[in-house]
Amino acid sequence: MFFSSIHKRIKLIFLVSIFLFFLIIGKVFYIQVIQYQKLHKYANDLWSRNLPIEPNRGTIYDRNGTVLANNLTTTSLVLIPNQIEDMEDTTQKLADILGVTYEEMYQHVSKKTSIERVHPEGRRLSFDVSDEIAKLKLPGVYLVKESKRNYPYDTLLSHTLGFVGIDNQGLSGLELMYNSYLTGEYGAIKYFSDAKGNKLNLNEVYEKPQDGVNMTLTIDYQIQQSLERELDNAMLKYNPDQALGIAMNPKTGEILAISSRPNFSPSHYQNYTTEEINRNLPIWATYEPGSTFKIITLSASLEEGVVDLENDHFYDSGSIQVENARIKCWKHGGHGEETFLQVVENSCNPGFVVLGQRLGKEKLFHYIDEFGFGKKTGVDLNGEGSGILFSLDKVGPVELATTAFGQGVSVTPIQQITAVSAAINGGILYQPYIVKSLNEPETNTVILEHKPTPIRKVLQEETSKKVRMALESVVTNGTGRNAFIDGYRVGGKTGTAQKAQNGGYLVGNYIVSFMGFLPADDPEIIVYVAVDHAKGITQYGGTIAAPIARNILLDSIDALSIQKREGSSEKNYQIGEKKYQTIPNVVGMNVNEALPLLKPFKVEYSGTGETISYQSPSAGERILEGETIRLLLSE
Amino acid sequence: MKKNMDYGLLISILLFSLFGILMIYSASHIWAEYKFHDAFKFVKNQGFFFLIGTFLMVVISKIDYKKYYDLSNKLLGVCVLLLILVLIPGIGTIRNGSRSWFGIGSFGIQPSEFTKLAFIIFTSKYLSKNEKDMNKIKKGVLPILGFTLFLFFLIMLQPDFGTGSILVMSILGLLYVGGVPFSFFLKIGIVGVVGVAGLILAAPYRLARILSFLDPWKDPLGSGFQMIQSLYAIGPGGLFGFGFGNSRQKHFYLPEPQTDFIFSIISEEFGFLGVLIVTSFFLFIVYRGFQISLKSKDLFGKYLSFGITFQLLFQAVMNLMVVTGLIPVTGVTLPFLSYGGSSLLITLCGMGILLNISRNNT
Numbered sequence: 001m002f003f004s005s006i007h008k009r010i011k012l013i014f015l016v017s018i019f020l021f022f023l024i025i026g027k028v029f030y031i032q033v034i035q036y037q038k039l040h041k042y043a044n045d046l047w048s049r050n051l052p053i054e055p056n057r058g059t060i061y062d063r064n065g066t067v068l069a070n071n072l073t074t075t076s077l078v079l080i081p082n083q084i085e086d087m088e089d090t091t092q093k094l095a096d097i098l099g100v101t102y103e104e105m106y107q108h109v110s111k112k113t114s115i116e117r118v119h120p121e122g123r124r125l126s127f128d129v130s131d132e133i134a135k136l137k138l139p140g141v142y143l144v145k146e147s148k149r150n151y152p153y154d155t156l157l158s159h160t161l162g163f164v165g166i167d168n169q170g171l172s173g174l175e176l177m178y179n180s181y182l183t184g185e186y187g188a189i190k191y192f193s194d195a196k197g198n199k200l201n202l203n204e205v206y207e208k209p210q211d212g213v214n215m216t217l218t219i220d221y222q223i224q225q226s227l228e229r230e231l232d233n234a235m236l237k238y239n240p241d242q243a244l245g246i247a248m249n250p251k252t253g254e255i256l257a258i259s260s261r262p263n264f265s266p267s268h269y270q271n272y273t274t275e276e277i278n279r280n281l282p283i284w285a286t287y288e289p290g291s292t293f294k295i296i297t298l299s300a301s302l303e304e305g306v307v308d309l310e311n312d313h314f315y316d317s318g319s320i321q322v323e324n325a326r327i328k329c330w331k332h333g334g335h336g337e338e339t340f341l342q343v344v345e346n347s348c349n350p351g352f353v354v355l356g357q358r359l360g361k362e363k364l365f366h367y368i369d370e371f372g373f374g375k376k377t378g379v380d381l382n383g384e385g386s387g388i389l390f391s392l393d394k395v396g397p398v399e400l401a402t403t404a405f406g407q408g409v410s411v412t413p414i415q416q417i418t419a420v421s422a423a424i425n426g427g428i429l430y431q432p433y434i435v436k437s438l439n440e441p442e443t444n445t446v447i448l449e450h451k452p453t454p455i456r457k458v459l460q461e462e463t464s465k466k467v468r469m470a471l472e473s474v475v476t477n478g479t480g481r482n483a484f485i486d487g488y489r490v491g492g493k494t495g496t497a498q499k500a501q502n503g504g505y506l507v508g509n510y511i512v513s514f515m516g517f518l519p520a521d522d523p524e525i526i527v528y529v530a531v532d533h534a535k536g537i538t539q540y541g542g543t544i545a546a547p548i549a550r551n552i553l554l555d556s557i558d559a560l561s562i563q564k565r566e567g568s569s570e571k572n573y574q575i576g577e578k579k580y581q582t583i584p585n586v587v588g589m590n591v592n593e594a595l596p597l598l599k600p601f602k603v604e605y606s607g608t609g610e611t612i613s614y615q616s617p618s619a620g621e622r623i624l625e626g627e628t629i630r631l632l633l634s635e
Numbered sequence: 636m637k638k639n640m641d642y643g644l645l646i647s648i649l650l651f652s653l654f655g656i657l658m659i660y661s662a663s664h665i666w667a668e669y670k671f672h673d674a675f676k677f678v679k680n681q682g683f684f685f686l687i688g689t690f691l692m693v694v695i696s697k698i699d700y701k702k703y704y705d706l707s708n709k710l711l712g713v714c715v716l717l718l719i720l721v722l723i724p725g726i727g728t729i730r731n732g733s734r735s736w737f738g739i740g741s742f743g744i745q746p747s748e749f750t751k752l753a754f755i756i757f758t759s760k761y762l763s764k765n766e767k768d769m770n771k772i773k774k775g776v777l778p779i780l781g782f783t784l785f786l787f788f789l790i791m792l793q794p795d796f797g798t799g800s801i802l803v804m805s806i807l808g809l810l811y812v813g814g815v816p817f818s819f820f821l822k823i824g825i826v827g828v829v830g831v832a833g834l835i836l837a838a839p840y841r842l843a844r845i846l847s848f849l850d851p852w853k854d855p856l857g858s859g860f861q862m863i864q865s866l867y868a869i870g871p872g873g874l875f876g877f878g879f880g881n882s883r884q885k886h887f888y889l890p891e892p893q894t895d896f897i898f899s900i901i902s903e904e905f906g907f908l909g910v911l912i913v914t915s916f917f918l919f920i921v922y923r924g925f926q927i928s929l930k931s932k933d934l935f936g937k938y939l940s941f942g943i944t945f946q947l948l949f950q951a952v953m954n955l956m957v958v959t960g961l962i963p964v965t966g967v968t969l970p971f972l973s974y975g976g977s978s979l980l981i982t983l984c985g986m987g988i989l990l991n992i993s994r995n996n997t
Contacts, residue, residue, distance in 0.1 A: 003937075007929055009812045010941055014925050020952045021914050027959040028902060028910045031869045039870025046867060047883050194665070194886030 048190040048205070049114055049197070051078060054146045055184030056441075057168050058212030060161065063254075063436060066221040069161055069175075071147040075130040077122030081111055082197030083140030090138050097132050098122060114197055120166060124148055144189075149175075151266045156228050157219060159280035160258055160381060160434065163266035171269075172277060174215070174435070177382055181438055181447070184212035211441040218254035218436045218450075223247050223525075226555035227257040230529075230548045235261050238534035238544060244281040245529040246413055247552060250421035250517060252452035253430030255379070256525060257552070258282050282413045282528075283377075283384045289416055290497025291347045291479075291541065292515045292528075293406030297355050298344060298470060299423045300367035303463045306358040309341040309470060316343075320350035322401045327353055330496070344470045345478025347494060349405045356404025361395045364404065370458045371419035372429055373411050379432040380450070387411040406497065417528040420515050423467050424491065424523050427459030472520035482546035483516045485554060486580045486622050487564045491523070492516030492549065494541030499533070509533050514545035518553055519565050525556045583629065585619035586612050591633065600625045609635040640696055640994035644923045648971070648986050649689065651916050652979070655897075655972040656681055661880050662900040663893035663974065677893050677974050680742065684976035688983030695987030696994065703988070704935055707760045710753040717746035718789045727793075731966075735793045745977040747790050747798040751805070752981050754786060755946060758806055759938035762813040766934060769814040776815055779806070796834075797967035801953065805946035812941055848963045858964075861896065864889040865958055868899035876906030893974040895966060898958045913972070914955070921948045924989055930996040940992045943985040 031039065060069040077094070084090050087109055095105040098121045108118050117123075123146065125133070130143050149164045162173020170179035187209030192200040227245045234243050244260035260281035264272040279285070301307045318334030320327050329335065329349045335342070343351030356364055368374070374389040388410040390399050402408040414432055422429035431453040438448040459467070471491035474480040480492040495513035498505040513530035517523040529545045529552070537544060556562070581601070586594035591610050595603070601623070607613070614632035617623060659681050664674035673679075703710070721727035721737060728738040736743035761779050768775030783806045790799040811820060835842045843858040851859030851866070868884035877883070882903045885892045892900050901909050924944025931937040947970050954969040956962045968975050970982045 005814060006812055006937060010925050010928055013808065013812070013945065014922070017921055017948050017952065018918065020956075021918055023961065024952070024955045024959055025910065025914055027961055028869060029907060031866060031959065032873055032902065032907050032910075035866075035870055036873055039866055040873075043867040043871045043883070046888065192883065194883075195888045198886075200883065200886060 047192045047200070049080070049193045050188035050190055051080075051115065051142055051144055053144060053187040053189065053207075053209045054168065055186060055209035056147050056211040057149060057164070057184065058178075058182040058214045058438075058441065060174065060182075061214065061216045062219045062221040062224070063217065063256075064221065065216075067152060068157060068217065068219070068221070070150050070152065072150045074124040074126075074146050074148050075143045076125060076146040077118040077130075077133060078142045078144050079108055079111075079116040079118060080140045080142065080197065080199075081109060081113065081116055082193075083199055084109060085139050090141065093136055093138065094118075094133070094141070097129060114193075123166065149267075153225075154267070155263050155265050157224055157259065158263045158266050159260060159277075160219075161266060163269045163277075173280075174217075174381070177380070178213075178215060178435070178438070181213040182215065184441075185210035213447055214439045214441050214444075216436045216439065218249075218256065218434050219258070220247075220256045220556075220559050222559035223552065223556050224257040224259065226552050226559075227259050230551050231259055231261050234531055234534075234544070234548055238531060238537060240531045240534045242281060242285070242532040243530065244285065244413055245527065245548070245552065246282045246417050247525055247527045247556065248417050248421060248432060250425040250523045250526045251430075253418065253421065253432045254436070254452070255432055255434045256556070258434070260285075278383060280381060280383050283379060283381055284412070286385045286387045286410045286412050287511055287532075288407055288409065288497040288500060289411050290406045290495035290511065290513065292416060292420070292493050292495035292513050293409065293411070294344070294347065294352050294404075295420050295423055295467065295471065295493050295515065296368060296371055296373075297352050297359070297364065297404045299371075299459055299463065299467050300359055300364055301355045302466050303367070303459050304359060304363055307340050307355060309344070309466065310339055312340045314338055314340060314343055314348075314351045314354060316346075316348050316350050318350075320353050320401075322353065323397050325398050325401075327401055341470060341473060342478075345474050347474075347479045352405040353401040356400050357397075359404075361392065361400045364400065365389070365392055365395065367458070368403075368409070370429070370456065371422060372455070373409070373415050373419065377412075377414050377418050377432050379414055380435050384414065385412045387415055406495065413528055413530060416515065417526060420493075420517075420528075421523075421526055422458050424464060424471070424517055424526070426461050427457050427464045429455045429458050431455055468520050468523070471517075475516070475520075479540075479542045480514065480516065480546055482542055483514060483550040483553070485518065485550060485557070488518050488553075488557060488562065489520040489565045490516055490518045490550070490553060491520035492546065494546060495530075496539060496541045508539075510539040512539050512541040512544045514541050514549040516546070516549040516553055518557075519562065521565065524560055524562055525553065527552045527556070579625050580622045581625055583615075583617055583619055583621050583623065585615075586631070587615055587619075588612065591631070594631070598629055602626060602628045604628055604630050605633055606630065607633040609633040611635065640990045641923060641927065644920065644927075644986075644993065645696075645990060647916060647920055647923075648692070648983070651920070651971045652685055652689070652983070655979075656685060657879075658897055658901055658904075658972060659893045659974050661882065661904065662885050662897055665885050665887065666891070666893070669887070680976060681974055681979065683742075684979050685983075688980045691980070692983040692987035692990070695984055696990035698987075698991060700936060700939060700988050700991045700995070701933075703756045703939070704760050707753070707756045711750075711757045714746060714750040714753045715786070715789070718750060718786070721746050722789075722792050733793045733795050733966075735795050735798075742976055745798075745975075747793070747795055747802075748975075748977040748981045750786060750790070751798065751802050751946060752943070752985050754783070754802060755805060755809070755942035755985075756939060758783075758809050759935055759942055762809060762938050763934035766814075769810070770816055772815075772819060776810060776819065779810070795966065797953075797965045800965070801946060801950050801967065804949050805942060808945040808949065809938060809942045812945075813938065846963075848957075848960050851960070861890065861964055862960055865896050865899040866960065868892075868896075868903040869959065872903040872906045872909075874907045876902070876904045876909055879904050895954065895968055895973060896958055897973050898955060898969055901972070917948075917951050920944075923993075924948075927989060927993045927996060931992055932996065936992045936995065940989055943989050947982065947985070 056071045091106045091109045095102050100121050108116050160173055162175035164175050165171050170176040187207045190205040192202040231243050247257040248255050262276050264276055315337050316334035318329050335346050335348050376384045376386045418432050433450045437446055468491055475483050475490045475492045479494045483490050483492050493515050497511045499509045511530055511532045515528045517526035527549045529549045531544050534544050584597045589612050611634055612631050613634040616630045660678040663677040667676040668674040727734040728736045730736055735745050765775050787799045787803050847858035851862035882900045928937050928941040950970055954967045968978050
């Protein structure tokens with residue numbers, strides 16, 4: 001009877017023990033099956049060590065796919081101190097190859113860390129050096145791939161592109177602004193190690209690095225190159241303090257080219273001052289625009305209907321009295337009797353003072369505001385300036401008068417080109433931009449795309465047309481004739497502004513500029529060029545800046561495949577200036593018949609005989625007087 | 636006495652111990668190589684004790700267990716003496732913070748292990764002698780319980796909470812089977828809770844230990860460290876494990892993987908399948924032990940075989956629950972599998988007694 005009580009209790013205990021074993025088995029099941037993923041991941045993180053692999057930084061392209069920034073692959077030295085077997089020997093060998101002292105290298109070799117990057121001596125190794133290290137086959141010594149930023153055109157677009165530091169981190173320009181996109185994500189070679197850092201004999205796992213996002217700019221490499229070349233030439237020719245230029249699509253706000261001098265080489269940024277590097281003049285510089293600003297006064301006057309360019313007349317005596325100030329025209333003695341179209345062509349200051357007076361300060365400043373002056377354009381570049389305007393309550397008659405022809409206001413080049421774009425494109429102000437799209441590197445999927453951003457309508461379509469017409473006649477008849485391109489209808493405006501310093505104007509120190517576009521009937525490109533303190537030449541916008549802008553426009557015709565215009569206006573030639581002439585058809589004629597027709601040109605013959613069988617250039621082409629025509633003669 | 640002993644049990648024990656030695660090699664060779672420049676250091680020790688233990692087991696299985704009835708006082712007396720001696724600096728040596736060992740060369744002998752068995756013998760005799768009084772608390776229960784607490788106190792002076800609690804729990808199990816009313820254990824339970832609270836107050840580090848098992852990631856480098864390392868071994872093992880010898884956690888991640896946490900390494904190398912096999916082995920041995928007890932014709936044999944089996948059961952369950960995070964970390968080894976000479980020796984001796992009782996039953 002007593003036994004049975006004992007037996008009952010023993011059996012009960014056995015049942016409880018079975019239950020406990022099942023509890024334990026259940027818990028193990030929970031750990032090994034249900035928590036498997038989580039624990040496996042954590043444990044893998046614990047067991048594995050990463051040898052980081054640098055991703056390629058995103059490539060930067062121009063609008064047509066020309067590479068403006070890419071990467072070169074190099075190798076870097078990485079040590080895993082725990083795996084190094086012979087500290088002294090390893091130190092000595094590496095020190096010899098890298099040319100550093102034993103002590104310096106020993107600090108890396110003996111460092112208490114899981115992975116030691118030998119910085120900076122072991123970074124970006126040349127092929128020979130890394131090959132030499134690889135041949136040693138030292139345990140714990142690794143060479144990992146690193147990519148180095150490369151700018152194939154060196155200084156081209158340097159301020160805008162910016163540059164990167166030793167770790168490929170963007171330090172300025174677009175490289176900095178879009179750093180998080182361009183950087184990408186590190187990959188790794190994962191190897192398993194014990195808790196003391198020794199490598200375990202298990203397979204390594206390769207995790208692919210995620211390359212950075214590619215970036216396409218609105219820049220057109222051909223036009224950019226043209227701008228860079230022209231600025232370089234200007235620097236050689238005039239030795240100015242600074243020079244800058246922008247080209248833009250006036251219908252979209254896309255920046256086609258942007259540059260300034262002094263510039264720098266992004267691969268050797270250490271050799272330049274921070275001013276040289278950081279001052280992206282086309283968006284940073286603020287100065288008195290001078291006569292290019294007259295386009296704003298002109299646009300406002302036409303929009304408000306305060307002037308009829310062809311029928312309203314003005315007499316320029318050489319100066320105009322505004323309160324106590326006498327404002328002089330740039331031309332000594334004045335332009336005399338002229339229509340307001342001629343006022344624009346001649347860039348006549350007193351004429352523009354009158355336009356300003358007709359508008360009144362409220363309206364003029366309203367348009368200045370509408371055109372976007374006095375605030376940042378919001379272009380996607382850093383370091384933009386906002387310029388300085390008179391505050392309206394401080395504007396008296398004199399301030400109104402000077403503002404009307406571009407003095408006393410301070411603006412940035414990007415503001416000017418953006419505003420003038422609005423004046424000529426039909427009246428819509430666009431936000432300028434330079435990044436066209438960001439694309440995922442493998443699939444090329446668009447991550448971010450910039451579309452033209454209209455801000456507001458400033459002018460009526462009709463007004464804009466009149467502005468274009470007036471500016472075209474500046475180039476055909478007026479101060480801008482040095483920018484004339486035969487057959488392509490160039491419009492433009494010169495500017496010559498005295499530089500202000502400490503409340504006064506500097507003597508003999510001007511910023512000369514030119515704002516030009518083509519074709520004038522339907523503008524596809526607008527170019528702004530400014531040269532600061534050119535030396536050894538009379539400083540006029542028409543003589544210095546207009547020819548530079550003309551060369552850039554000329555290259556743009558090719559780059560943008562702009563068609564020649566029918567019925568383009570004939571240039572108004574000055575005395576002694578060579579004219580363009582249309583070549584007549586002389587093929588089939590007798591030489592003696594043809595010669596009088598070819599009088600303006602130089603003629604060269606080849607072949608024998610009296611009949612013209614071929615002419616070059618062919619009939620209908622236009623060339624300058626005195627240029628050569630070749631004729632092939634036959635019997 | 637020409638009766639057959641339980642050969643199924645004997646073979647299980649031998650297989651299980653051999654498996655333990657293999658696992659000790661797998662778990663310990665990295666550490667052994669690192670610390671002693673001898674990958675076989677722990678295996679050699681364990682193998683040595685296994686050989687002695689097996690020899691003793693076979694010898695003991697031939698000695699009539701009834702002899703211990705008369706020897707029990709002397710055996711326990713020697714153990715108590717050793718328990719006191721081990722506390723004296725210079726005689727007892729400290730390992731892992733506890734003065735529990737007599738160091739002989741590279742071997743260590745733990746008197747508390749011997750006490751565990753000796754006290755089972757003593758209590759079995761006590762229960763069979765005072766059979767009638769065991770439902771009387773004062774007369775029957777309190778004297779033996781008082782002595783149990785005295786031994787627990789001696790062991791806690793080392794301190795070795797794991798061994799101490801196993802000693803107490805196996806006596807409680809014996810008392811329960813010996814007829815002490817269930818209500819008494821409820822009361823003890825309450826006293827136990829109060830006692831644990833007192834121990835925590837005496838050494839607050841125990842509280843962190845106790846709580847860390849709930850969420851080891853709260854203090855991953857402190858109290859939760861061992862638990863996390865154990866989970867990192869068990870979890871990735873999955874259903875079939877990494878295979879023998881392929882544990883990663885033994886590479887210095889899990890401290891002393893050959894002792895308390897050897898089950899983690901087994902789980903890592905053999906997965907859930909291995910866990911099922913190991914638990915089945917234990918359950919089989921416990922089942923056979925209880926059967927021997929049920930079949931035993933005299934009370935002393937019944938209590939003794941139950942006590943030995945129950946102690947083994949309790950220690951195994953406690954270790955497995957610690958390792959799998961069901962209860963707080965307590966320093967308890969896994970019988971047959973964990974590294975530990977004295978433990979293996981005594982376990983095998985206990986098995987020898989069990990085998991002898993089985994021989995006498997049929």
